[in-house]
Amino acid sequence: MSSSPSSWLSPVLVFGPLFLAVLAHSGQIKYLGWLPVDATFLATGVVFLCVLAALIDRPWLDNRLWWVLSLWILFLFPVAGMADNSYGLQKVFTLFTITLACVVGPFFLLRTARQQKVFFETLIALAVIFTAMSWQAGILRSDYGVGGELEAGTDVMNPLSFARVVAPGLVVMTAYGFTRGRSVPVRFAWLGLAAVMLVLLFATGRRGPIVSIIASVVVMVALAPAFKKRRGRTISLAVVSALVAGWFVIRNDNAGAQRILGFFAGESDASTSAREYIWAEAFDVIGASPWGVGWGNFPTVTDMESLTAAGGRMYPHNIFLEGLTEGGWLVGAALSVFLAVGCYRAVTGATDTLGVAILGLVVSGMVNAFVSGDLNDQKVLWIALAMAFITRPEAGRHALDAPPDLATSRPTRSRRLTRTP
Structure with a gap:
């Protein structure tokens, strides 16, 4: 049987x-509110159906999927002590449905170069679309208000949602612009578009996405094997791009940009102080509860339970501390190993455009995960880590396009379910 997928599987x-x-962005996208079903559950359902279709057509599992499944099995242990409130229930349900779909789905839906290109270009399209929509809604033209929030906000999207949607697309554009395989004008067009969107992103005043983009660019140009023979030129191109974008940011001189520039200058505000307090509380919980306090119970064992009682969410704002406090030392250690191995594979797999884009998304997602959101907010990171596990640097981007024994390079171990294609 040919290694190409069946014709009915083409869609x-x-x-x-x-x-x-x-x-990956369903939690940030508001414009599908007119649908009779929630956009998140609609996307999750379609992803699960596509995974099922792919599994029916080619019933074999790559052995690296068990890294993910083993981690999620460990995630079951803190469920016994989960918080008995709406946040605890929502967190556990989302962790074992939507978030699990994000980390399992790539092993079936992003294992070929064609599939990865569709995924990356969809991220770019979403970034461009919502930049236009947010500009039209006035979000990017408003002054940064008191208390760290933009005074403008619409049902379409708020500034933080805009920043979270744009950042991954901007990282992919940068990877497309830095790597070969396209003409020079096309590459400069990608970098120009990325620079324009970066300038607009500064207007939101959101520091996490900005820092994550900068970190991803630095890691991509400094560590990606794709730039091994021309790293100096790539770094020069990155510096020039940054200087051009920085010049426009300084000229723009809005309150959001000033907040971000102040952060780089070492200034602190209420948001920074709040995180420092939360992290200090998390370290106290880690020392006192080696088995964890259960998913969603972080505010219960600290002085912040009133926030969840009022319908809010409170978590350590750091994926590593979250795993240690609510999951315990074992879960935290397993999560740390998973993240470390995923980062290593992302670096060693960044041998071409797609690999560099994966590396950029992993770094960007890691930076965000260490300063904002909980486990379920890191959908882009989970997807990027799964893609890093899929790729085999010695085999190139098409290693999983066929079962391992049909691949053109060193075979990997795999688990066959029924038949040999």
Whole structure:
């Protein structure tokens, strides 16, 4: 049997990656509110159906998927002590449905170069679309208000949601612009578009996404094997791009940009102080509860329970501390190993454009995960880490396009379920 997918599976090669990209941003996207069903559950359902279709057509599992499944099995232990409130229930349900779909889906829907391109280009399209929508809504033209919030906000998207949607697309554009395989004008067009969107992103005053983008660019140009023979030129190009974007940011001189520039200058505000307090509380919990306090119970064992009682969410704002406080030392250690291995594979797999884009998304997602959001807010990071596990640097981007024994380079271990294609 040929290694190419069945003809009936062709739509899955497009809709699977597309809806996986939508799912990655489903928590930030508000414009699908007119649908009779929640956009997040719609995207999750489509992803699960596409995974099922791919599994039916080619029933074999790559052995690296068990890294993910083993971690999620460990995630079951803190469920016994989960918080008995709406946040605890929502967190556990989301962790074992939507977030699990984000980390399992790529093993079936992003294992070929074509699928990865659809996914990346959907991220870019979402970034461009919502930049235009947010500009039209006035979000990017408003002054940064008191208390760290933009005074402008619409049902379409708020500034933080805009920043979280744009950042991954901007990282992919940068990877496209830095790597070869396209003409020079096209590469400069990608970098120009990325620079324009970066300038607009500064207007939101959101420091996390900005820092994550800068960190991803630095790691990409400094560590990616794709730039090994021309790293000096790539670094020069990155510096020039940064200087151009920085010049426009300084000229723009809005309150959001000033807040971010103040952060780089070492200034502190209420948001920074709040995180420092939360992290200090998390370290106290880690020392006192080696088995963890259960998913969603972080505010219960600290002085912040009133926030969840009022319908809010409170968590350590750091994925590593979250795993240690609520999951315990064992879960925290396993999560740390998973993240470390994923980062290593992302670096060693960054041998071409797609690999560099994966590395950028992993770094960007890691930076965000260490300063903002909980486990379920890191959908882009989970997807990027899964893609890093999929790739095999010695085999190139197409290693999983066929079962391992049909690949053109060193075979990997795999688990066959029924038949040999």
